[in-house]
Amino acid sequence: MNSLEQVLDAYKACRNSKEMIEAAFESAYEGIIITDPKGFVRMLNQTYAKFLQVNVEDAIGRHVTEVVENTRMHIVARTGEAEIAQIQKLRNTNMLVHRIPITRDGKVVAVVGKVLFQDVGELHALSAKVLQLEEELDYYKGELIKHLGVKYGLEDIIGRNPKLKEVKAVARRVAPSDSTVFIGGESGTGKELFAHSIHRLSRRSSGPFIKVNCAAIPETLIESVLFGYAEGAFTGAVKGGRKGKFEMAHRGTIFLDEVGELPVTMQAKLLRVLQEKEIEPVGAVHPIKADVRVIAASNRDLEEMVREGQFREDLFHRLYVITLFVPSLRERSDDIPELVMHFLQELAQEVGVRVKGIDPEAMESLFHYDWPGNVRELKHVLEHALHMIETDQIRQEDLPARIVDGKTKKRFPSTLKETVEKAEREAILRALKVNNGDREQTIRMLGISRSGFYQKMKKYGIKG
Numbered sequence: 001m002n003s004l005e006q007v008l009d010a011y012k013a014c015r016n017s018k019e020m021i022e023a024a025f026e027s028a029y030e031g032i033i034i035t036d037p038k039g040f041v042r043m044l045n046q047t048y049a050k051f052l053q054v055n056v057e058d059a060i061g062r063h064v065t066e067v068v069e070n071t072r073m074h075i076v077a078r079t080g081e082a083e084i085a086q087i088q089k090l091r092n093t094n095m096l097v098h099r100i101p102i103t104r105d106g107k108v109v110a111v112v113g114k115v116l117f118q119d120v121g122e123l124h125a126l127s128a129k130v131l132q133l134e135e136e137l138d139y140y141k142g143e144l145i146k147h148l149g150v151k152y153g154l155e156d157i158i159g160r161n162p163k164l165k166e167v168k169a170v171a172r173r174v175a176p177s178d179s180t181v182f183i184g185g186e187s188g189t190g191k192e193l194f195a196h197s198i199h200r201l202s203r204r205s206s207g208p209f210i211k212v213n214c215a216a217i218p219e220t221l222i223e224s225v226l227f228g229y230a231e232g233a234f235t236g237a238v239k240g241g242r243k244g245k246f247e248m249a250h251r252g253t254i255f256l257d258e259v260g261e262l263p264v265t266m267q268a269k270l271l272r273v274l275q276e277k278e279i280e281p282v283g284a285v286h287p288i289k290a291d292v293r294v295i296a297a298s299n300r301d302l303e304e305m306v307r308e309g310q311f312r313e314d315l316f317h318r319l320y321v322i323t324l325f326v327p328s329l330r331e332r333s334d335d336i337p338e339l340v341m342h343f344l345q346e347l348a349q350e351v352g353v354r355v356k357g358i359d360p361e362a363m364e365s366l367f368h369y370d371w372p373g374n375v376r377e378l379k380h381v382l383e384h385a386l387h388m389i390e391t392d393q394i395r396q397e398d399l400p401a402r403i404v405d406g407k408t409k410k411r412f413p414s415t416l417k418e419t420v421e422k423a424e425r426e427a428i429l430r431a432l433k434v435n436n437g438d439r440e441q442t443i444r445m446l447g448i449s450r451s452g453f454y455q456k457m458k459k460y461g462i463k464g
């Protein structure tokens with residue numbers, strides 16, 4: 001046999017094996033998924049794709065966390081430890097799964113995930129038991145939080161910046177009284193942590209702490225959510241009526257988050273509650289006394305809203321009895337190193353990755369960035385980095401591009417080509433977002449050819 005024939009034979013044998021493996025993969029009764037060491041999906045069989053209601057082609061190349069809910073494949077890729085016979089909630093059902101790392105020369109090269117679909121009677125019993133235990137656990141967690149009042153105290157608010165320390169001092173001073181407190185500050189600065197801390201330090205700490213996000217409740221429901229309703233108040237009202245948040249907060253604290261979003265009609269009703277200290281459930285004949293301390297927060301400038309007629313002046317004065325303004329992260333960047341170490345410790349357990357720290361260049365990028373999302377954004381950036389990391393230190397390449405770009409911009413002037421590419425990338429990402437990821441609509445909106453669009457997606461590493 002000449003060498004060409006040998007190569008051809010070897011190739012045929014190889015192809016046969018590949019076809020056999022593919023056939024086994026597709027005909028397997030189990031759901032099978034394979035990711036690379038970074039958690040990006042490399043293979044997914046039809047059985048599993050059908051169960052997840054995704055398209056195999058769409059899933060391949062995406063990060064596994066975007067394809068499978070409650071997955072830990074990316075974590076197994078890091079720990080290198082197999083997780084056998086674990087329960088995972090998928091499409092509202094508790095399933096039995098295995099996650100097995102594949103190693104070569106001591107390094108994880110892939111992770112195989114298997115979901116067992118067999119109808120094992122015992123498994124159902126087990127899953128019912130797990131569900132029951134989970135429900136019990138949730139109940140006890142809720143009871144514990146109620147008992148303790150709230151989750152956070154001032155000691156959980158990390159930072160030694162003088163401005164932040166001053167806000168903490170004011171919070172400590174005003175906590176014991178029953179006065180209304182208004183907490184201002186940009187989104188993600190820790191306003192809710194301050195509200196918890198004030199409640200915990202108050203004489204109401206053994207009473208309830210009830211949070212209401214005024215921006216999240218549809219306008220038509222706000223009144224009944226806040227003040228409750230009497231039996232028969234409207235069609236669909238539950239028998240016996242329902243308690244409102246104010247009544248639930250009796251002898252405790254109500255935290256009105258995003259109070260600037262309250263519709264003007266509700267502002268008038270809130271004012272009355274603050275003045276009269278009694279609430280009127282929808283459809284009720286008599287008002288109810290409410291012994292409630294109010295803490296309100298907003299990331300909007302309420303003074304300006306008053307000037308523009310969007311917020312009632314009388315309510316504004318009622319809320320602005322004591323004010324705390326939490327500084328933005330930009331104003332206290334000296335706290336970044338401490339916050340980073342705090343979150344790396346906190347996230348180590350959640351993400352399953354423990355790191356030593358962050359290298360000086362990456363830290364410099366964090367210092368240069370503007371932080372529009374403040375501390376919340378910093379936490380998310382570190383979580384992202386922990387998913388990307390390859391060594392035991394976070395480096396610049398582990399950070400999202402926007403963080404590093406901000407820095408590069410200040411250090412080196414960009415070339416025209418770089419500027420155009422950056423603008424193109426941003427335009428595509430924005431259009432995809434506006435169109436909820438619909439590629440055809442995005443192509444139309446951008447007014448480019450389909451092939452041009454896909455070339456650019458590839459060039460800029462957009463997974464869409």
Ligand SMILES: Nc1ncnc2c1ncn2[C@@H]1O[C@H](COP(=O)(O)OP(=O)(O)OP(=O)(O)O)[C@@H](O)[C@H]1O
Nearest residue numbers: 156157158186187188189190191192193299375376
């Ligand atoms: N000083 C801090 N120390 C530790 N964690 C913080 C601090 N500030 C904010 N955080 C973290 O940021 C997250 C967001 O904080 P929080 O919900 O209190 O912000 P917020 O100002 O109320 O935001 P929003 O206006 O969007 O409601 C918290 O869950 C917490 O993890």
